[in-house]
Amino acid sequence: MPQFGPYDAILLHDGIFEPPAEVLTHAGGEAMRQHAIAQWGKPRLSMDVNCFALKGPEGVILVDAGTGPAWGEALGHARSALHALGVAPGDVGHILLTHIHGDHALGLFDGEAPYFPQAQILVPEAELAFFTDAAARAATPPARQGGFDIAQALLRAYGPRLRRVVEGPVLPGIAAMPLPGHTPGHTGYLVGDGLLLWGDVMHMATLQAPDPDTGMAYDLDAPTAARSRRAALALAAERGWTVSGGHVPGFGRVEAMGDGYRIAAT
Numbered sequence: 001m002p003q004f005g006p007y008d009a010i011l012l013h014d015g016i017f018e019p020p021a022e023v024l025t026h027a028g029g030e031a032m033r034q035h036a037i038a039q040w041g042k043p044r045l046s047m048d049v050n051c052f053a054l055k056g057p058e059g060v061i062l063v064d065a066g067t068g069p070a071w072g073e074a075l076g077h078a079r080s081a082l083h084a085l086g087v088a089p090g091d092v093g094h095i096l097l098t099h100i101h102g103d104h105a106l107g108l109f110d111g112e113a114p115y116f117p118q119a120q121i122l123v124p125e126a127e128l129a130f131f132t133d134a135a136a137r138a139a140t141p142p143a144r145q146g147g148f149d150i151a152q153a154l155l156r157a158y159g160p161r162l163r164r165v166v167e168g169p170v171l172p173g174i175a176a177m178p179l180p181g182h183t184p185g186h187t188g189y190l191v192g193d194g195l196l197l198w199g200d201v202m203h204m205a206t207l208q209a210p211d212p213d214t215g216m217a218y219d220l221d222a223p224t225a226a227r228s229r230r231a232a233l234a235l236a237a238e239r240g241w242t243v244s245g246g247h248v249p250g251f252g253r254v255e256a257m258g259d260g261y262r263i264a265a266t
């Protein structure tokens with residue numbers, strides 16, 4: 001298992017999410033979008049859903065928490081993956097959220113109650129500010145409003161155990177790296193000396209690494225998301241970081257390829 005600084009990093013596979021290929025977007029317009037859909041060639045996308053356990057000297061840290069039981073039987077398996085590691089919910093001391101979307105945050109809940117009885121939840125300050133803002137909710141399309149309900153559930157279930165974080169060190173050997181666009185406070189976490197867990201910088205690596213202008217309907221601000229995607233890919237390639245995220249299959253290394261990048265499995 002890969003080790004970064006004081007942490008063993010373990011990918012917890014929550015399941016596969018298969019939305020229609022029409023959720024693909026492209027900054028270059030409709031013809032480019034259709035090209036991306038044709039390149040995929042199937043009516044539905046196939047997207048890994050992951051969260052991560054970091055085992056260190058001071059206990060177990062999670063990065064995101066999967067869907068829990070909320071998204072049906074194809075998902076929610078991160079809980080059994082954690083159990084298989086010998087980690088009980090009460091053993092988790094900290095959970096770092098990349099952003100407040102269901103496939104990353106609903107696993108925090110047991111109904112309305114906290115699933116993790118001891119954990120502090122570290123949430124990007126800008127993310128919580130956005131998803132608790134009534135005016136922001138009113139300006140967001142109804143289909144994209146789920147994060148606002150989850151933010152309220154987070155406050156109710158974890159109130160005093162929520163910790164707002166900004167760019168820079170957040171726990172020993174872990175730094176927050178804002179990568180906005182997918183959501184306003186969307187944040188990656190750099191672990192030890194070279195693992196970037198970049199959340200939802202991309203959902204379909206085979207399409208989006210070679211052409212970072214390919215986006216998803218889930219990106220609230222597509223141009224900003226594309227800039228963050230390019231920035232994360234460039235930095236990871238330059239520094240030789242290992243990368244993974246909410247929807248990357250396994251761990252990889254970013255390599256420049258033509259105008260874009262490829263992610264080589266490690």
Ligand SMILES: [Zn+2]
Pocket residue numbers: 101103104200246247
């Ligand atoms: Zn996601």
